[in-house]
Amino acid sequence: MDDQSKRDPAAGEARRPNRLIHEKSPYLLQHADNPVDWRPWGEEAFAEARRSDRPVFLSIGYATCHWCHVMAHESFQDPEVARLLNETFVPVKVDREERPDVDAACMTVCQIMTGGGGWPLTVILTPEKKPFFAGTYFPRDSRGGRIGMVELIGRLAAAWRKRRGEVMLEADRMALLAGKVSAAAPGGRLEASVIDAACRNLARDFDETHGGFGGAPKFPMPTTLLFLLRAWRRTGWSRALEMAETTLLAMRAGGIFDHVGFGFHRYATDAAWIVPHFEKMLYDQALLAMAYVEAFQATGKAGYRSTAEEIFRYVLDRLTVEGGAFASAEDADSEGGEGAYYVWTQGELREALGEEAALVGRVFNVPAGGNFVDPATGERGRGNILHRTRPAAEVARELGIEEQALAERLEAARLRLLDARQRRAAPPRDDKVLADWNGLMIAALAMGARVFGIPAHAEAARRAAAFVLTVMRPGGGRLMHRYRDGEAAIPAFARDHAFLVWGLLELHEATRDAAWLAEAVRLNDELIGRFADAAGGGFFETAADAETVLARRKEGVDGAVPSANSAAFCNLLRLGRITGREDLLREAGRVETAFSSTVERIPEGFTLMLAGLASREGASLENR
16 A cells, blocks of 8 residues: 555545454455445445435455456555445445355346346445346446446436436336246156256267367366266266266366366366466365266276375365364465466476476476466466376377376476475465355365275364364354354355255265264254245245345256255255155255256256256166
């Protein structure tokens, strides 16, 4: 912060922190010294909006979001933008990972209004919490056809003052539309043919050259890979296994994988998996580890096992917090900008590796001019993203050495690069503990422990489970969604219960300790009691006694994180079989029928649910 910004009247005498200074979320704390008078989501903010007759400017993001950082620097740290925001609105900040219910409702509104979405997410609400404008990233000033914050605030202020009737009609309309999004009518029991349809649809979108589905940007879609592996195991359709293997191998070779410190970045900005969006999320590590474990089970290929174990090493080294639970993420940005921690010039390789730099540059595609093209500006820097384009056996033959000797030299070089990289400024870590994401990581570690026979993985899963079930359930009572800095808070959502049950079931299977099964049953019963839709089947995201934002949503589609209903469906089938409780199997049937009409229309959107269905049905594909 320069001296001029400290003296600016909009910032106060010495820019006093705003109300976010009392929050626990790392994302909210990142904005606590903004000149914007941010408030956390809550009744106090909306009461102020009603008292002052101002709309609410809601900004949603998360701590490791690159474009959230960009908008904060350009706009929220700017004194003039802050002055306009403070005069025109009641500004509110939300961490989407703390309040997925608020985020999901507002993202739905953004998608209805604009046809797209993303973060940072910007929504303007009436004091009654009804939205009338939505968008994502806005620069400070209008440019390139994109309206800037200064102009946007002026337009919104004029609409609120002069066209209040139109604004309120739009707000009522959007609130009504948002409430209908997840209200599909229940259908009948799903037939095995829906598995065939999902496989055919995925095959239609499959990238034969690079693996994955669709073009750039390209996302890992681990639940899709789990579905394809399970569909192949149940049906023998070789195309399903081929799509899964091609994608898993391409991702492991690409720049989306961190070849020095391990773990996967969020997604690739290109179709060939080379240029990642560099943040690392706990849920990606968990779900991708499970996919590589199941690929090893399906094929016996050692490379899948080693990739899963590398993911576990990254998580245990970088994301484990005091008490044994797991932090949420590492940032994309560090000193030098997005990806600076991860890229290498030829000179940096020579400095770290000496003569071995030539070998590493050959294996990992390191040209003198750099291969990192900034996805935002299109500019090519001098840095290189390490990635592999040729099999190790081919490189070893060219060098006239054994493949094992090549592997040993590359591992020695990796350790030297890791040592050099650790002297750089590391990306910040979002150290909050989320019950749902920890449930996924517990499941992955327990699965790895069982399949690979590694007791240390089971112990890591056990410690995390014990943390969540004690520290995040204060006094042995209600499960909380988030823990940070000594505080467990925010009553758990449906997916906290569903993912944690998943983890406990895997932990029970890995250890054969009946205590984990008992906890899984108890949490699953709580899920049914607090979240079940008694009329239509399935589970709402929020509990019956929780705040309702626009509407109680009931989501089934699997995204980067699977839906609570997909996970619950799989859990209910497993628990029903293990315990012999017919009521759990009936509840699974109610989830199935609640979403069946939508599943039949877009089966590739429900891949985890279909993975459970494949396990139940053992279906055969029509066209192998």
